[in-house]
Amino acid sequence: MKTLVIVGAGFSGVAAAAQILRSGGTNLRIILVNRTQAMGRGMAYGTNSPLHLLNASIGKMSALDDVPEDFLRFCRSRHHNVESTSYVSRSLYGSYLNDVLDSAERLNPGMQLSRIVAEVTQVQPCGDGARLELSDGSTLEADHVVLAFGNFPPADCFNLNKTLRPETYANDPWKPPTCMASDPDTAVLLIGSGLTAVDMALQLVQKGHRGPIHLLSRRGLLPLGHPPAAIAPLPAPVHLGRGSPRQLMATLRKRVEEHQHQGGDWRAVVDSLRPWVQKLWCAMDTTQQRQFLRHVQPWWDVHRHRLAPATFEHFRHHLDRGQLAIHAGRLTNVALLGEGLIVDFQRRGDQATESLKVSSIINCTGPNLDIQRVDTPLVNNLLEQRLISAAPCGFGILVDEQLRVLDQQHQPIPWLSYVGPMLKAQYWEATAVPELRRFSFKLATRMTTLLADVPAGSGQDSRLRMTPQKWGEN
Structure with missing residues (x-):
């Protein structure tokens, strides 16, 4: 019996494991290693706040590439009166991912699934496979390793981790307890x-914070929201052609203006681009990709990655009340002042420096995809062995078309694969569920063929399917 070790049990790790279990293959041991006991949660779905809703509607969030209504079925089985266009909590989605894995395990007794709570600190080549060292001192031997780590905490700002106390600075906003004044x-x-x-x-507001909350970013851009009612899709996807980032954005603005002149919503134009984004990104050379990252990405992100309608309205409510203040500028200095902090920043488009007196700072700059700035034992170990490399644009992990990791000589490693948001370096659209589940399914299909016994004549499309009745058996 061969052994597959999947490092990370967020969305990508759970989805890949579930799809392998549902393949109909047998005689394979899958070991899912996660740093915390909460499988299927990761950074995104570990929150318990009812205010933290999914940023996509239920109908788009199935973890199974071949069962698009799976999450809708799950929600309804939990007595939620929802439609495919509804938005629900991220906590509920974390529960769903656990059930996806549990149900897939029950449906395939021919494979073994083990869950280990530990941190993988080293991965070393061993024969045709690998040996993994865990934080608890144990080791694992694997025929194949899938790196499925997802989003890492933000990169530290101004070395504040070294200069400020944990009570006044939280570099990881999702690591409890988030510093509260x-x-x-x-x-x-x-x-x-x-x-x-x-x-x-x-x-912060939900937990009773009454004081001012300042949001500081280079451009002061805020996320936009999904409309309260679903927008009808465009008759055909919009394709912008090819060109520099400047040319592409000019074409996009023109398409949006034309659509709005006809009474349409700009969101429909942006959403219709989704099938083309990977091709557009891959068609850019390194210089153009870096131009996009520097000049276009901030505007693209606020239009592409939108808030649930209720979340957007709730946020705008507190913004209109004046408790939240938005500042566009660059952080220049942080100094201690008694029990508080003085923060200096240079406002965008102005040489003048402004100051804010605050009691604490939370780093909300977003996930860190730069492996050179990720400080974890496993990533450091892989870099030291030259087993992983960043894309020329400066972030992510390079893989080949089969999702095999490329070493620093750009050669595929036969026993090592990756699936997760660091695929963004090569595919750009690789951080949301619809794309990640396709990557996970692609990887699962290859892992089943490579490692498991597949019944003769079954083919790769003979996948175990969860019926609606199965959800009621939990």
Whole structure:
């Protein structure tokens, strides 16, 4: 019996494991290793706040590529009166991912699934496979290893981790306890103004914070929201052709203006681009990709990655009340002042420096995809062995078309694969569920063929399917 070790049990690791179990293959041992006992949660779905909703509707969030209504069935089986266009909590989605894995395990007794709570600290080549060292001192031997680690905490700002106390600075906004002001009437600074900053601002208010909440980012851009009612799709997907980032954005603006002139919504144009985004990104050379990252990405992100309607309205409510303040500028200095902090920043488009007095700072700059700035034992170990490399644009992990990891000589490693948001370096659209589940399914199909016994004549399409009745058996 061969052994597959999957490192990470967030969305990608769970989805890949579930799809392998549902393949109909046998005689394979799958070991799912996760740093915490909460499988299927990861950074995105570990929150318990009812204010933290999914940023996509139920109908788009199935973890199974071949069962598009799977999450809708799960929600209804839990007595939720929802439609495919409804938005639900991220906590519920974390529960769903656990059930996807549990149900897949029950449906295939021919494979063994083990869950280990530990951190993988080293992965070493061993024969035709690998040996893994865990934080608890144990080791595992694998015929194949899948790296499925997802989003890492934000990169530290201004080395604040080294200069400030944990009570006044939280570099990882999702690592409890998020620093709260001892006095709820004092000011708090959130570095960043994107989706994470919105989450943290709403969480602070929910927990009773009454003082000012400042959001500081280079451009001061805020996420936009999905419309209250679903928008009809465009008759055909919009394709912008090819060109520099500047040319592509000019074409996009023109398409949006034309559609709005006809009474349409700009969101329909942006959403219709989704089938083309990977091709557009791959068609850019390294210089163009870096131009996009520097000049276009901030505007693209706020239009592409939108808030659930209820979350957007809730955030706008507190913004209109004046408790939240948005600042566009660059952080220049942080100094201690008694029990508080003085934060200096240079406002965008102005040489003048402004100051804020706050009691604490939360880093909300978003997940860190730069492996050179990720400080974990496993990533450091892989870099030291030259087993992983970043894409020329400066982030992510390079893989080949089969999702085999490329070493620093750009050669595929036969026993090592990756699936997760660091595929963004090569495919750009690789951080949301619809794309990640396709990557997970692609990887699962290859792992089944490579490692498991597949019944003769079954083919790769003979996949175990979860029926609606199965959900009621939990």
